[in-house]
Each structure stands twice: as C-alpha cells, then as structure tokens.
Amino acid sequence: MATIDRAASIARVAADINELTGPAYTLTSDAIRRYAYTDVYASTLDYFETQFTDLGFDVSFDPVGTLVARNRPSGEPVFGVGSHCDSNRNGGPYDGTLGVVVALEVCRLNAEHGADLPLQVISFLEEEGSGFGQMLLGSRIMVQSVDEADLRENFRSLDDGRSFWEHAEDAGYDPSRWRESVNVLDNHLGWIETHIEQARVLQDTGNRLGIVNAIAGYIHGDITVIGRADHAGATPMDFRHDAAVVAAMCITELERVAKEAGNRTVGTVGELSVSPGLINVVPGEARLSLDVRGPDDASVKDVVASIKSYAHEVAEARGLEANYAMRQTLPATAMDASIVSELETAAAGSVEPYRSMLSGAAHDTMCVASRVPSAMVFVPCRDGISHAPDEEADPADGALASEVIFEAIQRLV
Numbered sequence: 252m253a254t255i256d257r258a259a260s261i262a263r264v265a266a267d268i269n270e271l272t273g274p275a276y277t278l279t280s281d282a283i284r285r286y287a288y289t290d291v292y293a294s295t296l297d298y299f300e301t302q303f304t305d306l307g308f309d310v311s312f313d314p315v316g317t318l319v320a321r322n323r324p325s326g327e328p329v330f331g332v333g334s335h336c337d338s339n340r341n342g343g344p345y346d347g348t349l350g351v352v353v354a355l356e357v358c359r360l361n362a363e364h365g366a367d368l369p370l371q372v373i374s375f376l377e378e379e380g381s382g383f384g385q386m387l388l389g390s391r392i393m394v395q396s397v398d399e400a401d402l403r404e405n406f407r408s409l410d411d412g413r414s415f416w417e418h419a420e421d422a423g424y425d426p427s428r429w430r431e432s433v434n435v436l437d438n439h440l441g442w443i444e445t446h447i448e449q450a451r452v453l454q455d456t457g458n459r460l461g462i463v464n465a466i467a468g469y470i471h472g473d474i475t476v477i478g479r480a481d482h483a484g485a486t487p488m489d490f491r492h493d494a495a496v497v498a499a500m501c502i503t504e505l506e507r508v509a510k511e512a513g514n515r516t517v518g519t520v521g522e523l524s525v526s527p528g529l530i531n532v533v534p535g536e537a538r539l540s541l542d543v544r545g546p547d548d549a550s551v552k553d554v555v556a557s558i559k560s561y562a563h564e565v566a567e568a569r570g571l572e573a574n575y576a577m578r579q580t581l582p583a584t585a586m587d588a589s590i591v592s593e594l595e596t597a598a599a600g601s602v603e604p605y606r607s608m609l610s611g612a613a614h615d616t617m618c619v620a621s622r623v624p625s626a627m628v629f630v631p632c633r634d635g636i637s638h639a640p641d642e643e644a645d646p647a648d649g650a651l652a653s654e655v656i657f658e659a660i661q662r663l664v
C-alpha cells in the first residue's frame with residue numbers, strides 16, 4: 252500500500268470544496284444553488300475541466316453536457332469514478348460535489364504515486380432535478396431510460412417553462428445526439444461513486460466510511476379515501492364516514508407492516524391532505540402518499556400490497572372507499588461483490604473505522620450499474636443533514652474515501 256500524505260490530500264479536498272462554495276458557483280448566497288445550463292453550473296464545470304486538464308486528462312462533454320475526463324484514449328478500458336456537481340435548489344456544499352472532488356483527488360493520488368491507473372471521471376448532469384424537475388436525468392439519458400419526446404417536449408425548465416432540448420442547444424450542446432451518450436460507459440472495468448450518507452448511521456456509529464452493498468428500490472404511490480363530508484357538530488359519531496380516521500389507521504398500519512417486513516424495509520407517509528380541510532367539517536376525502544423502500548424488492552412489494560388491502564378493508568367496514576394508485580417504482584440495485592470486497596479490504600487497510608451499509612437514497616449509480624459493475628462509498632454528514640445550506644462533512648473523510656478508492660482500483664484493474 253502506497254504511503255499517502257494524508258494532510259496534503261485533506262488540504263486539496265478542502266480547497267476544492269471551499270472554492271466551489273464561492274459566489275461564482277451558486278445562484279444565491281443563502282445556499283448552494285446550481286443546476287444545468289446556468290452560468291454558475293458552467294463555471295463549476297470549468298473549474299473541474301481546468302483541474303483535470305492540469306493532470307493531463309482529456310476533458311469532453313456528452314451530447315447534453317455531462318462532463319467526462321479520462322487519461323486513456325477512447326476505446327481503451329478505464330475504471331470509472333465520479334458523481335454529480337449540480338445541487339438541490341436550497342443545497343449545501345457537499346451533496347454530489349464532494350463525490351466529484353473525491354474522484355479528482357483519486358486522479359491526483361494516481362499522478363502523485365505514479366500508479367498510471369486507467370481512469371475516467373464523470374460529473375453527471377441534473378442528478379437533483381433542480382433545473383427540470385427530473386431526478387437522475389443525466390444518468391437516465393446516458394443509459395437510455397428516457398424518451399426523445401421527454402427531452403424535446405415533456406421535460407421543461409422550472410424557471411422559464413422552455414424545454415430541456417432548447418436549453419441544451421442554447422448552452423452549446425447537441426441533444427439530437429443524446430443516444431450517443433451511452434458510449435461514455437463503454438469499456439468500463441468498474442465504477443465507484445462517493446456521496447455523503449444523508450442519514451446519521453455513520454456519525455452515530457462512529458464510522459468514517461460506509462461501503463455500500465445495495466441501493467434500495469422504491470415504490471411511490473397514493474391512497475385516496477373517499478367518505479362523506481358532514482357537519483362536525485350536528486353529526487353523531489355513529490353516523491360518520493370520516494376519511495381522516497381511515498387515513499390515520501393506514502399510517503399506523505404502514506409503520507407496523509414496514510417494521511414487520513424486516514430486510515431494512517422502510518415506509519413513510521410524507522404527504523397528507525384532507526378535504527374540505529375545515530375545522531367544523533368531518534373530512535369527506537383524504538389522500539396519503541406512500542414511499543416504501545428497501546434492498547429487497549419482494550418485501551417492498553409486500554408492504555405496499557398489504558397496506559393497499561388494509562386500506563380497502565377498513566374503509567369498506569366503515570362504509571367508505573379507498574383506492575390506491577402507483578406513481579413511480581424502481582427496483583433495488585445490488586452492488587458488485589468484487590468491487591465491494593476490494594473497497595472493504597482497502598478500508599480495513601486504512602485502519603480507520605468503516606461499515607458496510609445500504610443506500611436508502613437513490614443515486615446515479617443505480618443507472619450506471621445497469622451497464623457497469625458498480626459500488627458506492629459514503630462519508631458521514633453532520634446530523635444526517637443534506638439538501639440544506641448547513642449541510643456539513645469533513646474533508647478528511649473525503650480524502651480518506653479517495654485513498655481507499657485509489658487502493659481498491661489498483662487491485663481491480
């Protein structure tokens with residue numbers, strides 16, 4: 252194992268993060284706010300382009316503006332590292348950006364130690380969906396899981412309503428060639444993305460790194476309960492068809508079945524509305540969202556199926572009606588066992604505390620993994636806070652991630 256000058260590595264990671272929180276890289280001083288085709292996003296790409304060019308990498312962009320930096324001619328095998336450098340609209344300095352900075356630091360360690368590893372870095376476009384309301388957009392384009400009509404017509408700027416296509420063209424890209432983006436993932440020996448954890452598991456267990464072995468799949472849906480709106484004073488308890496009571500029963504039942512399902516399954520009702528929503532009216536209708544996730548698709552499906560039939564039964568028993576509709580679903584993504592194992596070996600070799608874990612949140616790696624053996628590394632973020640201006644992580648943990656990934660790739664190529 253190479254002896255890495257950790258202090259120098261930490262200083263470089265900290266300097267990159269510090270630079271990218273400056274006024275040239277965010278649309279507001281209150282938070283980090285940058286997304287595709289804005290000037291501040293272009294400045295961020297410029298910053299990375301300069302850093303990679305200085306290391307002797309060729310920098311190019313896919314047809315919609317995803318940054319690609321590589322130290323081998325195209326057609327030759329490479330190992331991929333990267334993340335995204337767009338932010339949530341009210342974001343912090345670390346979500347996504349730290350992963351691109353860590354990838355850059357891997358490339359610097361590669362130069363410093365004369366390892367000459369074949370590397371390619373990707374900084375994905377629009378992971379957060381801040382520009383066009385579409386999460387994982389750049390990576391979904393890359394693996395062809397969008398339709399051309401979406402890009403031309405359906406995906407529209409949240410700021411001005413113009414299409415993704417028009418914006419991409421205005422920014423100097425050629426979206427008509429979007430299908431060629433898939434070539435970016437050709438000849439890959441593997442892919443590793445680093446990201447802040449976005450939960451408190453690493454912090455509260457005293458670990459500095461998380462080696463992700465699976466990314467949770469999810470089902471998003473809605474239950475609508477239809478009862479009867481009646482006067483809250485004049486209607487005796489036995490005469491009611493109160494939709495809010497059925498909604499409340501569904502929420503507690505979801506907690507129960509998600510716990511019972513095990514396999515790290517989680518279930519959340521994050522949106523809840525009752526109508527007409529007046530203090531003196533028995534709710535005639537209620538809608539609750541369902542967000543069910545986990546690494547085991549069967550458990551996730553079972554939880555949704557059982558909450559759906561529970562809602563139907565309790566509604567019927569009380570003379571109401573309950574309907575379920577799915578919004579969106581994505582299966583769980585297993586990480587590549589040999590990459591995970593080399594990352595664990597390298598993490599153990601660093602003599603710093605680490606743990607294996609699940610990613611509960613979705614990441615670009617879910618798309619990459621459909622074509623390339625993939626894994627992820629998490630670093631702790633303070634109190635699990637992300638997507639907020641006070642998001643905080645330790646550059647030293649980012650530097651440690653770079654070191655561990657650098658060591659692992661040496662064994663994997």
Ligand SMILES: [Zn+2]
Pocket residue numbers: 335346347378446
């Ligand atoms: Zn992110």
